[in-house]
Amino acid sequence: MAESPITPREKDFATWYQDVVIQGDMAEPAEIVKGCMVIKPNGYAVWEVLQRELDTRFKATGHQNVYLPLLIPESFLKKEAEHVEGFSPELAVVTHAGGKKLEEPYVIRPTSETIVGHFFSKWIQSHRDLPMLLNQWANVIRWELRTRMFLRTTEFLWQEGHTAHSTHEEALEEVIRMLDVYAEVAEDVMAMPVIKGVKTRAEKFAGALRSYSIESMMQNGLALQAGTSHDLGQNFGKAFDVQFQSKEGKLDYVWQTSWGVSTRLIGGLIMTHSDDKGLVLPPKMAHRKVVIVPIFRKDDEKGIVMEAAAKLAKEVGAHIDTREGHSPGAKFFHWERRGVPIVLELGPRDVAAGNVVIKRRDTGTKEIIPQTELAAKVAETLEAMQRDMFSKAKQRLQDNTVVANSIGEVREILDDVTAEKGGGKFVMAHLKDDPANDGAIKEFRASVRNIPLVDEYDGPGKCIITGEEVAQRVVIAKSY
RNA sequence: CGGGGCGUGGCUCAGCCUGGUAGAGCGCCUGGUUCGGGACCAGGAGGCCGGAGGUUCGAAUCCUCUCGCCCCGACCA
Known part of the structure; x- marks a missing residue:
């Protein structure tokens, strides 16, 4: 009787996850390139199902697919101050090509907001060109320090939606519409329940006004950000001079959104359903x-x-x-x-x-x-x-979501939680959306996952750090 | 990037401390018997020990560098 090659979840959740990925023939570490993986047929087939489910919904909501260059002039990244600051540490840069040093290095895209900004400025002149609703299926590279198959790899596959609108209201509608599409695919197709919400200011995408996310809970109680949708405001519009003439003949900058999900979803799928015998697919x-x-x-x-x-x-x-x-x-x-x-x-x-x-x-x-x-x-x-x-x-998710009314309580619940040992919870607490408060939560390696769009708890209350009145509870958890 | 662990047939690992031309189990190939929850017997193929350099008569084994993987931390849509 041969023993199962899969480490039980109880013993070491992180090792179990890796065993399931490998034994399920989903992927394996590339080993020849740092932090990269090979997605094997059984894993890529899952990605293809996701692509089909998502792409159908993108088309149904009026989006069209495009493909933009993998390489981005370094100067583009620098045009949006917050954006460059957020992404600089994780960029891979091409400095040589054609046998000589390039005058201006190219960055391998970590995301395409900047290059989209450039082309939007070429393509958009009038309110009649709006909304512009585009999506790209692509690979991106982010030089992360610590990688885990599917959850965070140096190179990964994703889709990035990029849209431009004439008003902020319309852009916001788009942001929520796509967040809803993500939630629908997660719940109805992947059978993976999610919490839709707003990211705190500290956690938002570099260059966005606000970010929204769907957060799901893995079997060890850790949170996984399964998808994000960003209200970019006019930040990139101004940085790339994307102006349009309104009906009234006035010039204004476009209001943009961007949204994405990646192969990380496959990691979430695995950690939501699989068992000690291996992969379980809905x-x-x-x-x-x-x-x-x-x-x-x-x-x-x-x-x-x-x-x-x-x-x-x-x-x-x-x-x-x-x-x-x-x-x-x-x-x-x-x-x-x-x-x-x-x-x-x-x-x-x-x-x-x-x-x-x-x-x-x-x-x-x-x-x-x-x-x-x-x-x-x-x-x-x-x-x-x-x-x-x-x-x-x-x-x-319900069984492992708890309410806490003090920072000490939150800390006590989450302090010993690790990806290996598990025991994670979603802790619902009143917390003011202020980077200083995010910092306090970070002290015990947890974070505010999001501020739910639908408050299923007791409404307003006093912030567990500052004592100020806030509208509702937020989700605090340890995460991937 | 800091700390720790680890790279030896396809896989899991032993050998390394105390240098002397590489081992086990699983898998694989062939034949036969099997087949209702990982079959068995017999025969066989397959590795120069992650890579580079050094010490030595001689290196998987000692030294240096490097690449990769895992864990912890920092970092992180």
Whole structure:
């Protein structure tokens, strides 16, 4: 009996996560480039599902895809003071090309606000050019000091939306619209509950007026920022001189937004649903939803079983594991680790009785059913799994969200929490949105995740640090 | 970037302290028996020990530098 190569969550959550990523054939460290990973077919397929789900919604809300240069003139970054200050430490810079030193270095994009600003200024003259609603699917590089597969890697894949509007109100509507799209994909497709909210001023995107985020809770109770949407105000408009003439003939700067989600979502997906046996994918995220493991001994059995398997596979769109030289048991483990939602077992006994064994990945429940009922059963099971996985995650979020009324209390709850040991909570507390207060929270390595858009608690109260009256509680947690 | 740990067949690791031309288990290949939760037997292939330099008659082993991975911290849409 071989031991599971996956470290139990209880023992070391961080190691468990890595084991699941590798054993699930999602990705592996590139090793030849610092902080980079190789996304393997099983992982990239998940990204493709996400891309499809997101892109469909972007198009439905009027956006078009574009592609902008990977390299950005260094001077562009410097045009927005806060932006350059925020990103400078993590930039990779190209200084040589074509065999000689460049007059002006190029920065490998960490994000494209600056280059978008440049092109917006070329493309926008009139209010008739607005709104301009663009999105880019791309890779970016940020030289982070500490990386973890999917959660934070030097190079990662993402989409960045960039829009320009004639009024601040309209831009704000866009910011919230896209935040809602992110929340919908997270909850309805990934079965990953999120809290929508505003980032504090200290935590906002470098160069934005305000940032909004969706925050989700991983199984160790740590928060993961799953997506962000920024109200850029006129900051980049002014820095890149993006002006338009209004109906009234007046010149004004555009109001911009930007929003993005990345391959980090895959890390969130894994840490929300997977278990000690490996990856668990919600049906909507699984590119391969049903796999049939045929069981037989002799050749005559093989013929009968394979024939029945082919028929069932066609009926429910399943993949048949025809690999030779692997026992059925080995095949069960194989698909279990890769998170396939439903595995069907089909052997001579089942064929003789007209049955098939259906097994759910999330609960491990096994059931013998008549083959005639399979199609309906599969559809019903996939739906139930999607629903149940969301409920379970939602319940966990609720169970691990607590209220605190003093800074000491917050600290006591979060002090010992680590990514490895877990025990994390979302602590709801009244806190004034002031960088000094963020600093106080940071002392015990936690942070304000966001200020929820919908207050599900007790409304106004006194700030746990300054004692000032604030409108509502904020989410404080340790995070990735 | 600071502190700690670690790089040896595909994987996990032993060997290193006390230098003397590389080992185990798993995996892989072939054949046979198996096959309802990681099968077994037999035979076989595969590594110059992360990389570079140094010390030495001789380096996986000692020294220096370097690259990468993991953990803690700092940093971080």
